[in-house]
Structure formats: structure tokens, C-alpha cells
Amino acid sequence: MSVLTIRREGDIAIATLDNPPVNALSLEVRQALWDAVEELDADPGVRAVILACAGRTFIAGADVKEFGKPPEPPHLPDLVARIEASETPWIAAIHGSALGGGLEIAMGCRFRIAHESAKVGLPEVNLGIIPGASGTVRTPRLMGAKAAVELVTSGRPISAAKAEKAGLVDAVVAGDLEEEALVFARSALERPLPPRTSERQVEPQPDSFWQDAAKTASKAGHQAPVRAVDCLRRATEASFDEAMAHERETFLELRSAPEAAALRHVFFAERAAPRPAHLKGVEPSDIASAGVVGGGTMGAGIATALGLAGLPVTVMETSDEGAERAKTRILGNFDGALKRGKIDAAERERLGDALKVTTDVSDLSSCDLVVEAVFEDLEVKRDVFARLAAACGDRTILATNTSYLDPREIFAGLEGQGRCIGLHFFSPAHVMKLVEIVPLPGTTPETEAAAFKLCARLGKMPVRAGICDGFIGNRILKRYRAEAEALVEQGVPIAEVDAAMRGFGMKMGPFEAQDLGGLDIAAAQRNAAREAGEDVPETLGDLLVAAGRKGQKSRGGWYDYAEGDRTPQPSGKVSELLSSRVRGTSDLPREDIAARLVDAMAREGEAILSEGIASRSADIDLVEIHGYGFPRRTGGPMHHSGRS
Numbered sequence: 001m002s003v004l005t006i007r008r009e010g011d012i013a014i015a016t017l018d019n020p021p022v023n024a025l026s027l028e029v030r031q032a033l034w035d036a037v038e039e040l041d042a043d044p045g046v047r048a049v050i051l052a053c054a055g056r057t058f059i060a061g062a063d064v065k066e067f068g069k070p071p072e073p074p075h076l077p078d079l080v081a082r083i084e085a086s087e088t089p090w091i092a093a094i095h096g097s098a099l100g101g102g103l104e105i106a107m108g109c110r111f112r113i114a115h116e117s118a119k120v121g122l123p124e125v126n127l128g129i130i131p132g133a134s135g136t137v138r139t140p141r142l143m144g145a146k147a148a149v150e151l152v153t154s155g156r157p158i159s160a161a162k163a164e165k166a167g168l169v170d171a172v173v174a175g176d177l178e179e180e181a182l183v184f185a186r187s188a189l190e191r192p193l194p195p196r197t198s199e200r201q202v203e204p205q206p207d208s209f210w211q212d213a214a215k216t217a218s219k220a221g222h223q224a225p226v227r228a229v230d231c232l233r234r235a236t237e238a239s240f241d242e243a244m245a246h247e248r249e250t251f252l253e254l255r256s257a258p259e260a261a262a263l264r265h266v267f268f269a270e271r272a273a274p275r276p277a278h279l280k281g282v283e284p285s286d287i288a289s290a291g292v293v294g295g296g297t298m299g300a301g302i303a304t305a306l307g308l309a310g311l312p313v314t315v316m317e318t319s320d321e322g323a324e325r326a327k328t329r330i331l332g333n334f335d336g337a338l339k340r341g342k343i344d345a346a347e348r349e350r351l352g353d354a355l356k357v358t359t360d361v362s363d364l365s366s367c368d369l370v371v372e373a374v375f376e377d378l379e380v381k382r383d384v385f386a387r388l389a390a391a392c393g394d395r396t397i398l399a400t401n402t403s404y405l406d407p408r409e410i411f412a413g414l415e416g417q418g419r420c421i422g423l424h425f426f427s428p429a430h431v432m433k434l435v436e437i438v439p440l441p442g443t444t445p446e447t448e449a450a451a452f453k454l455c456a457r458l459g460k461m462p463v464r465a466g467i468c469d470g471f472i473g474n475r476i477l478k479r480y481r482a483e484a485e486a487l488v489e490q491g492v493p494i495a496e497v498d499a500a501m502r503g504f505g506m507k508m509g510p511f512e513a514q515d516l517g518g519l520d521i522a523a524a525q526r527n528a529a530r531e532a533g534e535d536v537p538e539t540l541g542d543l544l545v546a547a548g549r550k551g552q553k554s555r556g557g558w559y560d561y562a563e564g565d566r567t568p569q570p571s572g573k574v575s576e577l578l579s580s581r582v583r584g585t586s587d588l589p590r591e592d593i594a595a596r597l598v599d600a601m602a603r604e605g606e607a608i609l610s611e612g613i614a615s616r617s618a619d620i621d622l623v624e625i626h627g628y629g630f631p632r633r634t635g636g637p638m639h640h641s642g643r644s
């Protein structure tokens with residue numbers, strides 16, 4: 001079956017593209033569109049062409065799967081130009097999303113109409129590239145330089161209404177898009193045609209505008225947004241053809257750069273992780289209400305995430321005071337969401353009214369899901385689940401948020417293991433995207449599928465993890481910290497290690513991050529393991545904690561902190577405490593320090609993969625990117641070190 005079908009409604013042709021799942025502009029689609037333009041242009045019986053799409057969306061862009069291969073004609077910029085040059089006006093009828101090359105095709109059309117639920121955007125920078133088929137050249141001509149800079153450099157799609165206001169689309173319609181497009185076409189044909197997009201004038205901007213735009217774009221931490229600003233400037237200062245040539249050259253250069261390959265890797269990894277193959281066709285258990293046990297920072301964060309996703313939430317604490325504190329925390333989180341524009345005042349009020357806190361386990365009895373987020377103590381957790389199992393129906397999914405304990409031990413002996421699962425959120429849980437989903441041997445596919453579905457509802461990135469100490473993320477973190485300590489023992493200054501990782505793209509180095517989170521938690525875990533008879537060598541961190549240095553909260557950890565100041569200062573006291581373990585001095589270059597640390601993470605990742613704890617190396621990359629601030633532009637430790 002052809003990817004493009006054409007039918008007539010009197011003197012108007014409707015060309016419908018059908019290339020599931022998202023009508024991406026594969027070679028076949030480009031060729032079919034090219035042939036259609038030629039055919040319809042030559043047909044005197046056709047006065048206008050409506051370009052529509054079948055399925056869930058208009059064209060979502062170039063086919064990203066083709067990006068690893070040499071480009072083949074007809075090239076997209078030529079196709080957009082051919083549509084624009086057509087004697088017969090084309091009208092793009094947009095539903096779903098018109099993204100990247102899809103929007104570029106629409107901008108080549110003489111008119112664009114969009115369904116009110118549609119979105120349009122140029123997300124290319126998210127893939128490490130810039131729009132390569134006139135996106136940087138035609139957008140300023142339609143919406144002005146300022147709005148074009150925002151659209152192209154942010155990569156964020158905008159609503160149909162906003163696009164209409166900005167001049168990017170000509171009309172927004174409700175109801176049946178094709179019928180509305182026919183009405184629009186007939187009325188458009190009664191008036192003189194507007195100029196083609198490439199014929200429109202664009203107002204130049206002062207130097208300062210472009211300098212500010214480049215400065216803002218550079219904050220993204222990778223080169224595509226900055227290069228996009230350069231192309232947009234060219235589009236407003238040079239001729240259309242010169243600007244097109246510059247855009248094409250920049251696009252091709254970026255497309256073959258390692259950064260784009262890494263971001264493409266992340267793009268496909270993010271689409272594969274939420275849909276594991278072994279759960280295909282499994283009907284997830286329903287989750288329409290949720291409970292959280294424990295209203296500390298983690299439990300409150302989880303409750304916030306559940307509430308923001310529209311689920312009625314009940315939070316259980318051990319005392320009335322604890323329950324009130326939990327409520328205050330969660331309401332504070334909702335206030336934060338209101339301040340950041342994530343919810344409006346009415347929704348904030350509704351969330352506040354809907355939130356329930358309790359000290360009575362029977363209030364959780366009708367929940368479809370209960371997440372436990374109490375202290376990391378096996379007996380405490382086992383007791384919570386024993387009480388939950390007695391109070392809740394046997395269909396309630398019971399989830400533990402443990403980060404280090406073995407879920408098999410937590411749930412051992414409990415009736416109905418099929419509904420038990422690990423859901424490892426990352427703090428703050430209403431902000432961090434990662435959730436490790438940890439099934440037990442007896443977890444049913446329906447429970448596991450429900451966990452994935454829940455993550456989709458919460459806007460989280462789910463990654464399936466097997467059971468081991470620290471699952472995927474914290475196991476790699478442990479290895480990373482151990483390697484950082486090994487560098488210090490070798491004589492690399494603590495501040496150099498941190499600077500190296502910041503230079504690599506992490507927000508903080510390993511030691512600064514520990515000072516922020518506190519050194520005592522990991523030290524307590526190591527002590528507990530020692531008490532349980534495990535052979536855990538004394539770390540440098542243990543020496544600091546033994547000396548009362550727990551991090552920022554004790555005004556000293558790996559660094560010193562002045563009163564009321566979070567700036568890390570190298571510490572003479574730390575040098576003294578660690579002197580017996582540090583051998584000599586090292587001036588290892590920062591790139592080598594970073595390479596060694598990333599390699600250690602990737603080697604641990606390899607072990608995790610070989611043990612089946614992670615299903616795919618790309619999942620490990622997602623864990624690091626979404627849970628630990630690993631720079632996205634590198635593709636994650638596995639991709640970066642050539643292990644994916």
C-alpha cells in the first residue's frame with residue numbers, strides 16, 4: 001500500500017500521508033510527496049491541495065532512523081522548496097504534532113491550519129542538530145526573530161493557539177479537521193494568495209539581541225542551540241538562499257557529530273524503556289488511588305508526584321504530629337508546582353482538598369497501590385507490609401521504595417507475592433524523572449505492567465532493574481565513589497576530582513555531591529553490613545564521618561563550609577585526616593580523571609548487564625542521565641565509552 005493516497009473533493013485534492021507510527025519523512029514518503037506535487041501541479045482540475053495525515057499525528061519530522069546513513073534524494077529542503085514553488089497552493093492540515101521536518105513541510109505550504117489540540121515545534125536541538133530543511137530560515141519570516149529563537153533553541157513545541165497568535169499557523173479549528181480544511185481552502189481560493197514564506201520579509205535585530213540569544217542558548221550545555229542562533233541570525237541578515245546554504249551546512253556538520261549520535265541513542269532508549277518487550281499484550285492492573293506510608297522527604301515527594309498526576313492520595317504516618325508535618329511538606333510541594341506554573345490556583349486548591357493524611361492503616365485499605373517509603377530498616381519495612389497485607393484487599397499492589405535492601409527479604413512470607421514490587425523513586429521524587437522498577441521472582445506481569453503504566457501517568461522514566469545491592473543506579477554510584485576515593489589516595493586533590501567531573505558536564509563532582517547529601521547515610525550502611533559479617537573495607541568517607549564530618553549539615557565533610565555559606569573550601573583538616581592513606585601527589589589532567597571515573601562506571605555497568613540486572617545497556621544510560629545528572633549530550637556512560 002502506498003504511503004500517500006490522493007482523493008478529490010471537486011477541484012480540491014486531499015493528499016493523505018500514512019506512514020505509521022508518526023508519519024516520519026522516510027525516503028519513501030519524501031519521494032511520494034515529490035511525485036504528488038508534480039502530478040497535482042500538472043492537473044488543471046486541481047485548484048488547491050490539502051496535506052493531511054492518517055493516524056495519531058501529522059508528520060513528526062525527518063525519520064531519525066535514517067540519520068546514521070548518507071542522505072538520499074529527494075532531500076527534505078528541496079521537497080519543502082518544491083511544495084512552496086507549486087502553482088497549486090498547498091494547505092497543511094495539522095493534527096497531533098507537526099514537528100521538525102513536519103513543521104518545515106507545513107511552512108513550505110501556502111497555508112497552515114491546525115486542530116485546536118495540535119502542537120507544532122522544532123525539537124531538533126534535542127537531537128543535537130538544528131532544523132535542516134529551512135526551519136531556521138522560514139520561522140523568522142513567519143513569526144519574527146524573537147519567537148523563532150525561542151521555538152528553535154528551546155526545542156519545545158507550542159500549542160496551536162500560540163502558533164496562530166505568533167503567525168506560524170493561519171487558523172485553528174475544532175471539529176473535523178478535513179472538513180474544516182475544505183471550508184478553509186474554498187474561502188482561501190476566493191482571495192488573492194498570500195506571498196510564499198520564502199518571499200516574506202524579516203525584520204533584522206540589533207547585535208545585542210543576538211548576543212543575548214547566544215548566551216541563553218549556551219546554557220543548554222551542548223552546541224546545537226548556539227549554532228541554531230547563528231543560523232537564525234543569518235536568516236535575518238542574508239538572502240534566503242544564502243541562509244538556506246548556511247543552515248544545510250551546519251545541519252550536516254552537526255548531524256554527523258558524536259553529540260548528535262549520543263542524543264539519538266538517548267531518544268530511542270527513552271522510547272524503548274517504558275515498553276519492555278516481555279510485557280507486550282499484558283493488561284496492567286488498574287491503579288486509580290494510592291497510599292504512601294511514610295511522609296518524610298521521600299514519601300512526601302512520592303505523594304506529591306501521585307497527586308500531581310491526578311491520583312487521590314492518602315499518606316500514613318506513625319503520629320498525628322508526623323502526619324501534619326507530612327501534610328505541610330506535600331502542600332509546600334504543591335505550592336512550588338503552582339509557583340512554577342505547573343498547575344493553576346484551582347488545581348492547587350483541589351489537590352490540597354483531596355490530600356488525606358492518617359495514622360490508621362485501615363484508611364489505606366481501599367487503595368489500588370500503596371508505596372512504602374519508611375526508614376531503610378528491614379524489620380521496620382517488614383512490619384509495615386505485614387500491617388498493610390492485613391488491612392488491604394489482595395488486589396492492592398504493595399511497593400517498596402527501598403534503595404539498598406533486598407525486596408525479597410522485605411516481602412518474605414507475605415501472602416500474594418504477585419502484587420509485590422520495588423518502585424525506587426529518586427529524591428526529590430516529584431522532580432526526578434527516574435524510577436527503577438524492581439520485580440520480585442513472584443511479581444505478576446500485570447503488577448509489573450501496572451508499574452510501567454503508573455510511571456507513564458506520572459511522567460517518569462521507568463527502567464527495569466534486577467535485584468542486587470543498590471540495583472542499577474546506586475550500585476554504579478558506589479563504584480564511582482570508590483574510584484573517586486582511589487584517585488584521592490593516589491594523590492589527586494579532592495577539588496580536582498570535582499572540577500574534572502563538572503568539566504565533563506555533571507552539575508557537581510562526587511565529593512561536593514556527598515557533602516550536599518550527607519556522608520553519614522552511606523557510612524551507616526557500610527557499618528550495618530560490617531555488623532552483618534560482611535567484609536567492607538574502611539573508606540576515606542568513613543574516616544571523615546568518624547571525625548564528625550558529615551557534609552554541609554555539619555559544616556564540614558570533604559570540604560569546609562563557612563557559617564551560612566555552601567561554597568566548598570579545601571580543608572586542611574581533611575588532608576590531615578586522610579594523610580595516612582594518601583600516597584604522594586598526582587597532577588593527572590582533568591580529562592584523564594573524568595575518563596577514569598566514567599570508565600569505572602561503565603565497567604560496573606557491564607557487570608550489571610552480564611548479571612541480567614539491567615536488560616539493555618541503554619537502560620543503564622537512562623538511569624545515569626535521569627537519576628544522577630550524567631550529561632545527556634554524552635549519551636550516558638555506556639554509550640560514551642563505546643559499550644552500547
Ligand code: 3H9
Nearest residue numbers: 021024060061062063064076099100101123131132133271
Ligand atoms: C528533523 O525533523 C530534522 C529536519 O529538520 C531536517 C532534516 C533534513 N523518526 O514517542 P513515541 C518512533 S529531526 C523515526 O512513543 P508518542 C518512536 O521511536 C526530527 N521514528 O509516540 C516510536 O517507535 P517504536 C524531529 C520516530 O505518541 C514511535 O515512533 N522530530 C520519530 O508518545 C512512537 O513514538 C522529533 O524529534 C522520528 N522522527 O509521541 C519528533 N518520532 O514504536 C520526535 C517518533 O518502534 N517524536 N518515532 O518504539 C516525538 O516527539 C513523539 O514521537 C511524538 C509522538 C510527539 C511525535
